Amino acid sequence: MPVRRFSCPLRTPGRPGPIRPAHPRRAGASLRSAAALLIACLALAACGPVWNDPYPVAERGEHILYTAFTERPKHLDPVQSYSEDEASFLYQIVEPPLQYHYLKRPYVLEPATAEAMPSLRRLDAGGRELPANADPAKVVRTVVEVRIRPGILYQPHPAFALDEDGSPRYLGLGEADLRAVRGLGDFAATGTRELEARDYVYQIKRLAHPRLHSPIFELMAEYLPGLQELQAGLVAATKEGRASGAAAKDDPPGWLDLDRFALPGVEVVDRHTLRITLQGAYPQFLYWLSMPFFSPVPREVDRFFAQPGMAERNLTLDWWPVGTGPYMLVENNPNARMVLARNPNYRGDAYPCAGESGDAEAGLLGDCGKPMPFIDKVVFSREREGIPYWNKFLQGYYDASGVSSDNFDQAVSLTSQGEVTLSDDMRDKGIRLLTSVSPxxxxxxxxxxxxxxxxxxxxxxxxxxxxxxxxxxxxxxxxxxxxxxxxxxxxxxxxxxxxxxxxxxxxxxxxxxxxxxxxxxxxxxxxxxxxxxxxxxxxxxxxxxxxxxxxxxxxxxxxxxxxxxxxxxxxxxxxxxxxxxxxxxxxxxxxxxxxxxxxxxxxxxxxxxxxxxxxxxxxxxxxxxxxxxxxxxxxxxxxxxxxxxxxxxxxxxxxxxxxxxxxxxxxxxxxxxxxxxxxxxxxxxxxxxxYSLQHGWVLNRKTGAMVRNTMKYQRIDLERRAAARTEWNAPVTWPLLLVAALLAALVAPAAIHWRRRETATAAPGAAGSGARGGR
Missing domain, CATH: 3.10.105.10 (Dipeptide-binding Protein; Domain 3)
Structure with missing residues (x-):
């Protein structure tokens, strides 16, 4: 930054000349620059938190929950996904038949897409039904029947798009058709259809797919022996390079149409009912029916993604899961940002009206009976370091945060009895601490x-x-x-x-x-x-x-x-x-x-x-x-x-x-x-x-390691968040104002000197001209 606004003195050879200020236009320009800087400072000061807001201006005022992720998800295909990092995304998109009650503890299973809890029939070696309290050693087979709720629709997706004649619009695509395609949004048309029992059966068959390597295949095969038989058939078909039976003309080459293979023990009873026959007694199977491994995968979606050229563009179920849940993945950049948007076809199930003791006092029942989800979009930003994550939370740009060892002392204090409480700084910001013992x-x-x-x-x-x-x-x-x-x-x-x-x-x-x-x-x-x-x-x-x-x-x-x-x-x-x-x-x-x-x-x-x-x-x-x-x-x-x-x-x-x-x-x-x-x-x-921290504007949030489809229950008080962000991120303008004042102080003497000189020169000139004219 220059510290002087004067040019070098100009002298006529052999004759001393006066020290002159900068050219008048330069002085004027300096004044204008200083004034412009001062005006800019004042304008920016009126813009509130715009200066450091990490999100696009277009997102302000929208019902968006902002959070972060530290590890990129490896699998979003429900047949393979088996980690907490992936569950944060997948459980909001796909829906197994059952889910855990959001508020009740101990954890209680309840229907999700199922019309009611599945019926269980325990049979002995003679096929006679046994009572629920029968000796497990006598149970030879357990028949689980699941009735799916009619009218549930999938998210909009190009795999469901149809031509006027009812045929799939995006099937049989060639390289030329995919040349301009980089994501699902590049397909102009989308469609949907109703969830059916066959979609669940198709996914269960995918557990045996030899190229997918499901982590629960061995366990499930103990209770569903038909999976071993199915996998053997799929391996043979893969080696032969064709599926059993005649393939349709538009089927992608090498694609295994699982509808052509039987899975003993799993059957479609009718459009909305499936029946699963387990070997022996296995009551824990109902818990598995709350996991993405048993969420539906439509055959047409599997066929759509199997087309040549799709995988090279990351157009796979592992990258773009498809479901009936409250949200759908609309942006997948696992190195920077992932975005879930409201599924416009979601049925809008009601917020629970009952929980455990203390939930009403904690404000967790205030939205009883209201349709969900409350949030339109969930934005996940990748944070590789803990300090930026923590600072953005304190600025209000993340709605919730964990408590790491680095920020533990800043966030939490321990009483002499060993009880955990929030620090005064956190309490003053209206931040709440949620604790729970992990299972x-x-x-x-x-x-x-x-x-x-x-x-x-x-x-x-x-x-x-x-x-x-x-x-x-x-x-x-x-x-x-x-x-x-x-x-x-x-x-x-x-x-x-x-x-x-x-x-x-x-x-x-x-x-x-x-x-x-x-x-x-x-x-x-x-x-x-x-x-x-x-x-x-x-x-x-x-x-x-x-x-x-x-x-x-x-x-x-x-x-x-x-x-x-x-x-x-x-x-x-x-x-x-x-x-x-x-x-x-x-x-x-x-x-x-x-x-x-x-x-x-x-x-x-x-x-x-x-x-x-x-x-x-x-x-x-x-x-x-x-x-x-x-x-x-x-x-x-x-x-x-x-x-x-x-x-x-x-x-x-x-x-x-x-x-x-x-x-x-x-x-x-x-x-x-x-x-x-x-x-x-x-x-x-x-x-x-x-240990989890959340801002006071986040409502209906309850910890529970087993409950992972949590986004649809949460709500944001937008006015409170906006006010807090403005208060906590008020721009500090005095350094800029000080610089502007210093610049003005440096320029002012030159401007004043120039102005005086111009005035002094103009006055004698005017008088002389008048005298000559009077002669």
Whole structure:
């Protein structure tokens, strides 16, 4: 920036000349520039938050919810998608037959596209129907019948567009037809049709498609054996390069028309009814009917996307899911922005009128009975770094945010009793804190095949190993771990079952008596972790007094196998080593890359490892199966990474998994949990807690990890949001005004000097001219 507005002095040779100001026009231009800058500053000051608003002007005042995503979705095809990052999008677009009630806890299933809850008939070997409380061992088949609500329409889509003669408009497309196509919006025509039962059957068949690799195929094939048969037929057809039977002339080459293949056990009863026959008793199947794996996929959509040239343009179901849900994906740029817009064909189901205790006081029932969705559009922006995400939330440009370790102290404070409250800054902004315990468990697992921590063949060796595991379980203070490394965002585990899952006990009944003891009265007491002296006693009884072999004096060494970024991080490793030193035990971390770590787990070449599990559905079976013997990792390649085997536990599990919730099931679960606490194959580390912040203008938002189709329930108070954004983003104009004033101060002396000189020159000239004229 120049600091002087004067040119170099002009001098006539041999004659001193006066120092002159800049050319008059330059001075005038400077004045005009300064004035223009001043006017611009004042104009910008009147524009409110326009200066830093990251969204287009055209979006202001619209019913749009703004949020962010950090990881790009890998799959949006409902047959493949199986991650939380993808669920945020997919659950708003596609609709399985069932859904979870938005407000009720514990979680309750209810109809979504289904007309009512599915009917279940349990049949014995003779085909006779059994009562609901019948012994699961007698159930040979379970018949599930789902009636779909008539009149539900798909979102507008070019796959449904028809010519005047009723034939598909966009079928048999060639390269020339697709030359100008880069997205679905480039197709001029769209159409729709009614949801039918055959669309659900078509999707169930897609689970067996050999090119799609559905992550639940193996599990579903246990209960739907026809899937194995179907997959074999599809593999054969793929190898032959044709589908069974004569293909239609417009069918894309290589496309497998699944309507040409039968799936034993799954059938269309009529236009709006499908019937699924399961092998044995599997009551948890209803939970699967609330997941996108069982959402409808129309045959014509599958055929539309299978045309040559589509995949090269990212025109696939994996990129553009199609559904009957409240929203449809209209913009997919996973590196920057993804946008969901209201489905104009959505039926507008009603907001719930009932919930759990406290929902009415929290304002969650104010929209009872009103048609949904309330929001017209949901804009997801990609945020790779936490700080920009957090700053935009504080500016009001994101409507909600999580709480990371980086901003935890700014957002949340802990009372002396350990209660979590919002900080004053957050409260002053009208921000609300929502907390919930996730249906998850993180644990340190002992490999029960390891001779040291799992024990040998004899009963005495097994008992020594059990006491060793109990001692370590006591010594590794999970309350301290959660406080230090998770900012208190976790609930120390007593068993594999998190709160909110049937079978999980609260209070003294749910306490792990091996690790904790109860202090205080039955009603007002609390569990307190046993001291390190108790751990040392158990260690000595295990044959390792003070961490040394009682016979040889050799030190006890415990190895933790982990991956970089896990418990092998230095701070966590140092904490673990400190806890083991208190027992006199040596601790060694063996970090490896992820693939090598997985190999060691599969082969049983580990001693201690750190794992976690998120429940797929709110049933104890989905957590207790992690310690079921037939799920052993080494023997059966299952999910039981600890390779725990207990015949009594396994027998109880087989009974419990197919039972309905009730006192009899609770009694079995209590016995199973007590066995796990005594045997200690896991250190039940913690159940993570979800902390979420939302601005006060976001209404009807309730946390719940199982409920993922949440966008249709939420509402935005637009006036309140606009006012807050204006207040929090008021432009700071005084630096610009100061610069303008300095510029004016620099230019003013030159302008004044020039003006005086012009005035002085003009006056004598005028007088002289008058005298000459008078002579």
């Amino acid at each position: 998850s468990i993180f644990y340190l697992g002992f490999n029960m095949l390891d001779p040291l921590v799992g024990g040998g063949a004899s009963k005495a060796e097994k008992e020594r190993a059990r006491k060793l595991r109990q001692a370590i379980s006591i010594a590794l203070d999970m309350e301290e771990f959660v406080s230090i490394f998770l900012n208190g965002r976790g609930l120390p585990g007593m068993s594999p079952l998190p709160p909110g899952i049937f079978g999980a006990r609260a209070g003294r009944a749910g306490m792990n008596p091996v690790v904790y003891e109860w202090q205080g009265s039955e009603a007002d007491g609390r569990p307190v972790r046993r001291g390190v002296d108790e751990a040392r006693r158990l260690l000595a009884e295990a044959g390792w007094p003070n961490g040394r072999d009682a016979q040889t004096g050799e030190p006890l060494v415990i190895h933790l196998d982990t991956t970089p970024g896990g418990l092998g991080d230095k701070a966590r490793s140092d904490w673990l080593a400190k806890k083991f030193r208190a027992l006199g035990v040596q601790f060694v971390v063996r970090p490896t890359d992820f693939n090598r770590f997985q190999d060691k787990i599969r082969q049983g070449n580990v001693q201690l490892f750190f794992f976690g599990w998120n429940a797929d559905y709110p049933d104890p079976e989905n957590l207790l199966f992690l310690l079921h013997g037939p799920q052993g990792k080494v023997k059966f390649n299952g999910q039981n990474a600890a390779n725990y085997e207990n015949p009594e536990y396994d027998a109880l599990f087989e009974r419990m998994k197919a039972m309905p919730d009730g006192p009899a099931r609770q009694q079995i679960i209590d016995r199973m949990v007590a066995m796990l606490q005594h045997d200690a194959p896991w250190i039940f580390a913690f159940h993570p807690m979800s």
